Amino acid sequence: MIEVKGLTMRYGRTVAVDDLTFTVKPGLVTGFLGPNGAGKSTTMRAVLGLEIPATGEALVDGRAYVSLRRPMRTMGALLDAGAVHGGRTARAHLGCLARSNGIGARRVSAVLDQVGLADVANRRIGGFSLGMKQRLGIAAALLGDPAVLMFDEPLNGLDPEGIRWIRGLLRSLAAEGRTVLLSSHLMNELALTADHVVVIGRGRLIADTTTEALATRFQRDVLVRAAYPERLTELLRAHGAIVTSEGDSFCVRGMGVDRIGDLALGAGIALRELTPRSASLEEAFMELTEDSIEYGALPATVTA
Known part of the structure; x- marks a missing residue:
């Protein structure tokens, strides 16, 4: 070692x-x-x-x-x-x-x-x-x-x-x-x-x-596809989750995959997809070290 x-x-x-x-x-x-x-x-x-x-x-x-x-x-x-x-x-x-x-x-x-x-x-x-x-x-x-x-x-x-x-x-x-x-x-x-x-x-x-x-520490949301999306959306919101539409799927913030799965099971709603989405290693690194950057530069600007 x-x-x-x-x-x-x-x-x-x-x-x-x-x-x-x-x-x-x-x-x-x-x-x-x-x-x-x-x-x-x-x-x-x-x-x-x-x-x-x-x-x-x-x-x-x-x-x-x-x-x-x-x-x-x-x-x-x-x-x-x-x-x-x-x-x-x-x-x-x-x-x-x-x-x-x-x-x-x-x-x-x-x-x-x-x-x-x-x-x-x-x-x-x-x-x-x-x-x-x-x-x-x-x-x-x-x-x-x-x-x-x-x-x-x-x-x-x-x-x-x-x-x-x-x-x-x-x-x-x-x-x-x-x-x-x-x-x-x-x-x-x-x-x-x-x-x-x-x-x-x-x-x-x-x-x-x-x-x-x-990656788990910097989890952003969970992508969900379900048989009855409207019903599941209402159920998740009732339990405090933030739910937004994303095409034929929806993303859930403020609730983990286990809790989403348990609520869907209890309501008899079949899940088609349940994917946790986390920040990339680069994004996590930037968040962790934002107060430790010694040599910071001004954002680049584009002129016409």
């Missing part, structure tokens, strides 16, 4: 992370969300021992990452895909990392093939696109076959095929029982990938919950 316990990070008078506590568990893809400046990258750097906390700690499998003798075998991470020597080849870059952690050359070839870079393994990294560098960074994270993985914005620069590939990769890693922490601003992708979300704002924890529970 990754355990962040009472983590506080200060830079002069600025508090970047404020008494932050959460746990990233195995078998799940956990999305790490927050506005720009929320403290996500700082927290990830603290997990890797690249930043020293003012108070608290960040542990990997119960230990500080810097105390691990061969850390890449325990945890793989990608924080900055551009932080590589452009004069090296992809194979040489991974080979250097492998030797530092007692990993054989066969594993280098295996991860190059896994991320789709086998054909360019002997090209210099300086000529790689951002998407290719992201794949190389992911290969480096996978190099030690670790049980814990952490990625900061790994989707940047990837084309649609690459995004689909990494989505499947992350899901498969979690399915193997590994711990996966993923930071991204692409909410639609996180909605498809993450099982759990940790949301922070101004360095503080805002939400730590499953993606499903977050």
Whole structure:
């Protein structure tokens, strides 16, 4: 697991992370969300021992990452895909990392093939696109076959095929029982990938919950189709629901699916559809963090 316990990070008078506590568990893809400046990258750097906390700690499998003798075998991470020597080849870059952690050359070839870079393994990294560098960074994270993985914005620069590939990769890693922490601003992708979300704002924890529970929390209404819509509409309104017509269906606010179903059953009204409709992950995120946005811009205006 990754355990962040009472983590506080200060830079002069600025508090970047404020008494932050959460746990990233195995078998799940956990999305790490927050506005720009929320403290996500700082927290990830603290997990890797690249930043020293003012108070608290960040542990990997119960230990500080810097105390691990061969850390890449325990945890793989990608924080900055551009932080590589452009004069090296992809194979040489991974080979250097492998030797530092007692990993054989066969594993280098295996991860190059896994991320789709086998054909360019002997090209210099300086000529790689951002998407290719992201794949190389992911290969480096996978190099030690670790049980814990952490990625900061790994989707940047990837084309649609690459995004689909990494989505499947992350899901498969979690399915193997590994711990996966993923930071991204692409909410639609996180909605498809993450099982759990940790949301922070101004360095503080805002939400730590499953993606499903977050959607339920921001449920907007219930779409209903029934055999006798007029009768059911009157019944629901009599019990305090707000009902509005929507084509051959109607939407219900202020009442959950269980209660609607029970009332319809009691009145002998057959239901054709009963669909709860929730806010998207992006909409839920915006509501959660509206008071934590550090860099807000004025709405754009269109002139004729």
